[in-house]
Amino acid sequence: MSFKDQIDPKKLPQHLAVIMDGNGRWAKQQGKFRTFGHEKGTKAVREITEACAEINIPYLTLYAFSTENWNRPRLEVELLMKLLVSSLKKEIKTLQDNNIKLNAIGNLEALPKKAQRELEEVIDKTKENNRMMLTLALSYGSREEITKTIQEISHKVKNNLISPGDIDEEIIQKHLYTQNLPDVDLLIRTSGEQRISNFLLWQIAYAELYFTDILWPDYTKNHLFEAIVNYQNRERRFGKTSEQLS
Numbered sequence: 001m002s003f004k005d006q007i008d009p010k011k012l013p014q015h016l017a018v019i020m021d022g023n024g025r026w027a028k029q030q031g032k033f034r035t036f037g038h039e040k041g042t043k044a045v046r047e048i049t050e051a052c053a054e055i056n057i058p059y060l061t062l063y064a065f066s067t068e069n070w071n072r073p074r075l076e077v078e079l080l081m082k083l084l085v086s087s088l089k090k091e092i093k094t095l096q097d098n099n100i101k102l103n104a105i106g107n108l109e110a111l112p113k114k115a116q117r118e119l120e121e122v123i124d125k126t127k128e129n130n131r132m133m134l135t136l137a138l139s140y141g142s143r144e145e146i147t148k149t150i151q152e153i154s155h156k157v158k159n160n161l162i163s164p165g166d167i168d169e170e171i172i173q174k175h176l177y178t179q180n181l182p183d184v185d186l187l188i189r190t191s192g193e194q195r196i197s198n199f200l201l202w203q204i205a206y207a208e209l210y211f212t213d214i215l216w217p218d219y220t221k222n223h224l225f226e227a228i229v230n231y232q233n234r235e236r237r238f239g240k241t242s243e244q245l246s
């Protein structure tokens with residue numbers, strides 16, 4: 001039986017997050033520049049987005065560019081920004097055809113103006129779509145997000161809009177970039193690295209983590225379906241005992 005056939009539609013992760021890693025190593029293996037790997041990586045973005053729509057995962061969040069990625073060589077950063085703009089232009093049709101709403105999280109003001117404009121346009125054009133939400137994490141860092149959240153809540157306390165005792169998990173959640181998204185159920189990282197790299201630290205508190213050696217440009221629908229089957233075979237206890245669950 002194929003991995004897809006083994007998927008139980010009643011036990012799907014509601015929110016899948018992916019750290020797309022390995023573009024540079026993939027390109028090196030082919031004797032090409034790192035940027036070639038990023039270009040191939042955009043094809044995997046499309047394939048995985050379509051796969052999620054196909055099996056009805058409602059929220060997909062992709063780590064496309066971290067706050068730390070600004071420290072990469074200038075030409076690589078420029079290419080990644082160009083790829084973002086060209087992919088948005090090219091993929092708007094895929095988003096509309098699959099009824100997918102685009103969303104973005106991160107310090108978006110740090111992006112080049114052209115990328116900000118293109119992003120705003122696609123977000124606006126797809127805002128009524130309701131089959132699935134694709135969130136791109138761009139210039140995103142979880143510590144930056146949490147710092148911003150604390151600053152905003154502190155201002156509210158200072159202006160007597162809330163008292164310190166009112167601050168609870170729900171209020172914090174409402175100030176994060178991901179305020180419209182549920183907690184992450186499954187986090188996948190490709191390329192064999194086993195770390196979180198400042199991605200959705202608050203939101204993955206109870207996520208299942210899945211690491212694979214496949215490099216992102218080689219990541220296919222079938223690899224994703226395999227990860228979902230693996231996720232569905234795990235027992236998510238959320239701090240309870242096995243007996244309490246059954």
Ligand code: FPP
Nearest residue numbers: 020021022023024025041042064083084087
């Ligand atoms: C990690 O590979 C990948 C990135 C930093 C960028 C991810 C970007 C894409 C997949 C393409 C653009 C995406 C969109 C949404 C248009 P790496 O460069 O860290 O690889 P390495 O670890 O092998 O060096």
